[in-house]
Amino acid sequence: MDASPQMPTLSKVPRILNERETKIVASDVNVYYGEKQAIKNLSIDIPDRAVSAFIGPSGCGKSTFLRTINRMNDTIDGCRVTGDILVDGKNIYDRDLDVVQLRARVGMVFQKPNPFPKSIFENVAYGPRIHGIAKSKADLEEIVVNSLKKASLFEEVKDRLDHSGTSLSGGQQQRLCIARAIAVNPEIILMDEPCSALDPIASARIEELIDEIRQNYCIIIVTHSMQQAARVSQLTAFFHLGDLVEFGDTDEMFTTPKDKRTQDYITGRFG
Amino acid sequence: MTDTFDKGNAAFIAKRYASERRFKAYGAVALAVSVLFLVYLIVDIGIKAWPSFFEHRVVLEVNLDASKIPADEVLKGDFEGLVRGSLRSLFPRVTTRGDVRSLTSLLSAGAADDLRQDTAANPASIGTTVRAGALLGDDSDLYLKGMLTTTLRMPGTTNLQLAQSGEEFILTGDLSQLAVGQIVRANGGALRITGVEAGLAKAEAILPPATLNSLTPGTWDILSFSRAEADRRIDDRQVVLLEALRDKGVIEKHFAWRFFTSGDSREPELAGLRGAIFGSLLTLIMTLSLSVPLGIAAAVYLEEFAAKNKWTEIIEVNINNLAAVPSIIFGLLGLAVFINFFGLPRSAPLVGGLVLALLVLPTIIIASRAALKAVPPSIKEAALGVGASHQQAVFxxxxxxxxxGILTGTILGVARALGETAPLLMIGMVAFIVDVPKGFTEAATVLPVQIFLWSDLPEIAFQSRTAAAIIVLLVILFGLNAAAIYMRKRFERRW
Structure with a gap:
């Protein structure tokens, strides 16, 4: 899809909830950091081709759960996961699952923009290169350009692809990170508070971008901003103290929450 | 207004500022004192070392007599004899054995070495007369640098009559200029005043004068010394000969390249650092080629791959402790393991390098781990996030x-290894070695050990050589540190 400047306002993008298939099925997931339990018996079905937002107060386990989906928490010492998480029916905690392949399918965008201290081109080309996706140099260039276009960054950087990725502004860096994630053709994109380090204008660009690409990916976004969750997501999950309190249509969640804790949180009574 | 700004006790606030000023002053004083010490050290070493970078030669016309030089083995020719003969020809009146010995003792034991090399490189010069610089001995050299005594020359301004009675010479006339211990140079000879009495001065011949002609103003002069003959390493006869050479204008002062291009020697004027520099170089190559790959690999494994359990904790503690172990312990280890158990050659750069590698390994591991730890984890996460394997993310x-950071740590480790003496003493690198080492298993010495060895020698000239060697070592160390800074700037990237 094109990065056309005549994007409809976010609220006008049609929400076709019933056409989606389930992409991720988590059942009875528990996550422990040493003795401390961060996620308690969590079960959730996350649909494809939609944006699901995880909200909740700090320390509620939303980032932790996000990181179990691409097994990023494997790198944390003393982190232990029980239960099943199925992606397209395959349990990603199976012994025979290659975590490298998993992460190629499940891309991730982090809280703080973290481009490699290399050129813009190299930043995007790195993933395709290590996965052997590009057949030739021209192929690789095409992937890089397409990824940058999808991340609506290409127009801004097309003349300086050899400049350092760290020379970009914060918002551009974050879009570069999204381009980098897109370049390896993931099916799922995890975003861990992607706008928390950005100013409102840069955040708006990222939100637009998420909305543009959501038709092609299963996107999960962790956010502290309820306005952002309301603007960008079709589904919202509310986490509290390691429990998934409520998961449902975003509009319903923000208008008629079922749980008292959700209502208290979204009305700003705690958190 | 005052209400807003005059909160709290005024005296208390004043005290707070006074305390701050005091601590600033302490810091400034500490800095000044340390800079002072450092400057004193460098200046002192520099002043002591300066003379060592120059040498004196006497320029001689040497006839390369073909009969003294075998055509097939030029290097075996009697160049010493030729050089001495040429020097003697400058003093036709020096004939007695003692005088001749005094004259030839001015030259260095290696005075003919340069001529020998030049002739070997250019055999066509055999049979011709060439100008050759003959190196002077250490005492002559020190005298000419003014380090043995200060010599004062006074032109003779009075009329004197000279007479000889037996061995003794009698000077009469205006004796106002003369004093005991001075040397009067006149009529092609030199007389040392032994006593000044009423109306006459007694003197003994250092070099017998050719005639007993009367001395008129301007035809004679006086040498007087700040240090008496008994208190200096050069006697009056040698001084007279040296002054005569100086008057002939055949003494030249040159930069002492020899100090960098020759090996160690018992003769200070011939002793150079080449052997030590090459020994240090070979030792460092050995040290680096062992400790850098091992250190970085160990650091990467410990920091990135090793499970965090009791074993890795014990290893970590031990590495930190090893960095603080006195270096001589590593020398003992090297002696016991590498030499006694494995039977490797003593005094060799191979063993020295192994011992120093063990010594700097903890430093390199610690520095490399710190450098790895300082890389923001977000970079690694980013790589993992696009599906890089752990190894790919790390490498x-x-x-x-x-x-x-690793480079900085490594170069600091190398600088430490370069300056290390104690462990090398234990493995026998303290021997007197003239030859420049050609391989890792040949006997060698290194710069700091060379400094240690020279500092122990009695010759005055070696004191200066010691200081000069320290300067060379310091320059190399500064060079290494400068390289470290340059490389850090060069490779530094922002993230």
Missing amino acids: HHVLPLAVP
């Missing part, structure tokens, strides 16, 4: 970013 992203 493509973390390690390259850690390179400046």
Whole structure:
């Protein structure tokens, strides 16, 4: 899809909830950091081709759960996961699952923009290169350009692809990170508070971008901003103290929450 | 207004500022004192070392007599004899054995070495007369540098009559200029005043004068010394000969390249650092080629791959402790393991390098781990996030970013190894070695050990050589540190 400047306002993008298939099925997931339990018996079905937002107060386990989906928490010492998480029916905690392949399918965008201290081109080309996706140099260039276009960054950087990725502004860096994630053709994109380090204008660009690409990916976004969750997501999950309190249509969640804790949180009574 | 700004006790606030000023002053004083010590040290060493970078030669016309030089083995020719003969020809009146010995003792034992090399390189010069610089001995050299005594020359301004009675010479006339211990140079000879009495001065011949003609103003002069003959390493006869050479204008002062291009020697004027520099170089190559790959690999494994359990904790503690172990212990270890158990040759750069590698390994591991730790985890996460394997993330992203820190640590470790003496003494690198080492298993010495060895020698000239060797070592160390800074800047990237 094109990065056309005549994007409809976010609220006008049609929400076709019933056409989606389930992409991720988590059942009875528990996550422990040493003795401390961060996620308690969590079960959730996350649909494809939609944006699901995880909200909740700090320390509620939303980032932790996000990181179990691409097994990023494997790198944390003393982190232990029980239960099943199925992606397209395959349990990603199976012994025979290659975590490298998993992460190629499940891309991730982090809280703080973290481009490699290399050129813009190299930043995007790195993933395709290590996965052997590009057949030739021209192929690789095409992937890089397409990824940058999808991340609506290409127009801004097309003349300086050899400049350092760290020379970009914060918002551009974050879009570069999204381009980098897109370049390896993931099916799922995890975003861990992607706008928390950005100013409102840069955040708006990222939100637009998420909305543009959501038709092609299963996107999960962790956010502290309820306005952002309301603007960008079709589904919202509310986490509290390691429990998934409520998961449902975003509009319903923000208008008629079922749980008292959700209502208290979204009305700003705690958190 | 005052209400807003005059909160709290005024005296208390004043005290707070006074305390701050006091601590600033302490810091400034500490800095000044340390700078002072450092400047004193450098200046002192520099002043002591300066004379060593120059040498004196006497320029002689040497007839390369073909009968003294075998045509097939030029290097075996009697160049010493030729050089001495040429020097003697400058003093036709020096004939007695003692005088001749005094004259030839001015030259260095290696005075003919340069001529020998030049002739070997250019055999066509055999049979011709060439100008050759003959190196002077250490005492002559020191005298000419003014380090043995200060010599004062006074032109003779009075009329004197000279007479001889037996061995003794009698000077009469205006004796106002003369004093005991001075040397009067006149009529082609030199007389040392032994006593000044009423109306006459007694003197003994250092070099017998050719005639007993009367001395008129301007035809004679006086040498007087700040240090008496008994208190200096050069006697009056040698001084007279040296002054005569100086008057003939055949003494030249040159930069002492020899100090860098020759090996160690018992003769200070011939002793050079080449052997030590090459020994240090070979030792460092050995040290680096062992400790850098091992150290970085160990650091990467410990920091990135090793499970965090009791074993890795014990290893970590031990590495930190090893960095603080006195270096001589490593020398003992090297002696016991490498020489006694494995039977490796003593005094060799191979063993020295092994011992120093063990010594700097903890430093390199600690510095490399710190550098790896300083790389933001977000970079590694980014790589993992696009599906890089752990190894790819480390080797493509973390390690390259850690390179400046690792380099700094490594060069500091190498600088430490370069200055290390004690462990090398234990493995026998303290021997007197003239030859420049050609391999890792040949006997060698290194710069700091060379300094240690020279500092122990009695010759005055070696004191200066010691200081000069320290300067060379310091320059190399500064060079290494400058390289470290340059490379850190070069590889440094922002993230």
